[in-house]
Amino acid sequence: MKMASFNKEFIKVLLMFKYVYSLVFCIILGISPSFSQHTEEHAAATTAGHEEEKFDIGGMIMHHIADEHGWEFTHGVKLPLPIILYTADRGIEVFSSSRLDHGQVYNDYKNEHEHIVRVNADGTVNEAIHPMDFSITKNVATLMLGALLLILIFTSVSKGYVQNKGKAPKGIQSFLEPLIVYMRDEVVKPSIGKNYGKYFPYLLTLFFFIFINNLLGLLPGGANLTGNIAITLVLALITFLITNLSANKYYWKHILLPNTPKWMWVIMIPVEVVGVLMKPLSLMIRLFANITAGHIIMLSLFGLIFIFKSWAVAPAIGVFALFMSAIELLVAFLQAFIFTLLTSMYIGSAIEEHHAEEHH
């Protein structure tokens, strides 16, 4: 009981942080007029602008939070990654992303703003062929790195339980055990109920996957993986499938035969069905928007230095960026926590045995 009230307080404080956060975001939007510029405009501006090279903060930010072929740590230092393409006429093709750097054409392929397109001999884009892009991009590389880290960390934790059997946990094991126990006792068990065991491995993987990738994204040169909608889409889709495939008759009755007068069903059933779809959709957008917003704020702060073209603003921005980084660390945990909490609550509501909230 005490723990539950602590959780409530904790979430309240975090929500307060979110207000501060959005306030900061609004201020930054207000003072950076060029923020709303699009990458396309940026491209046009650089080719057309010859009298003075104008700093395009919007383009810079979009470039940093979007995916890319190859992994650019800083200007000029780029780790080439494999490009894997499938086309109907040529099958699978694999080559290094460095072949397409600086707008080069290789094997009739060209990198147009991180879209690989087929070009004709005269250099124009071949609109008839749409290559399917399964490249190991920066995000895919991060995804694999994160997965590898998780496997290394948790197999060693698991080994710790064999080695320190009957003894107190040691090292990384004692660091992660409270998190695992916390997730089990305060998040998953209360939300799902006694049949939590079946879903718990997925929920733990989900939590640590989001958490570690949020943290990796905060590193300099790190990819904005959990702020990529494809990643959150898949996570939300899996949650959606698990929830609806394990749902019992009470859950479906609540949606398809709601406890309201029959004429209300015309309204209630569509509302309930939309609710079913909105739950994973909100999960997808929440994680994506939070992490991307965090990255945008940090990049905007650093962009201000270039907009003002002055060293004088740097200390103030440094302090601000430090503050934001601290909040980002919190958000990294919070978003992983919320995604897992909501997922377990959705599963819990779908497998709930008796319908406790009839009047709801």
Place this chain on the structure above:
Amino acid sequence: MILLDNALLNPSPGLIFWQLVVFGSLVFILWKFAWKGILSALKEREGEIEGALRMAEETRAEMAKLKSDNDKLVAEAKKERDFIIKEAKEASDKMIAEAKDRAIEQGNKIMEDAREVMNQERVKMMSQIKKDVATLSIEIAEKVIRKELSDKATQQSFVSELVADAKLN
């Protein structure tokens, strides 16, 4: 529709594919090689701790019970000891009294015997003395008769002397 054209909001099929593959295998690998071991170990340890706590509680209750049993035993033993001491004292008192009685009786008996023996001795002595006196008297008479034959006067005085002596005896 501008929003949908934005690269940020367009999930790329390649990334979806890789995410499905990588995340799916991650769930599977961690499930098999990490969560299974970790969760069962945690459960086992919690069970052990719970068991140990329960056992400590039981042991404490048992100790309390033992202590009260002990106290009861000690009290019983004390009671028994007091009883035994009391009984022993009674027995010893009785024995002493008996011994005293018997000693007195014995003493009396010894005294009586002694008195009897003394009486017998006296009677014996008296008869001896009587015998001796008779013998002496005869000897004196003999001597007197012998002397009477020699001198009449002396005889006279001698006899009266002897008679006086015999009276003193």
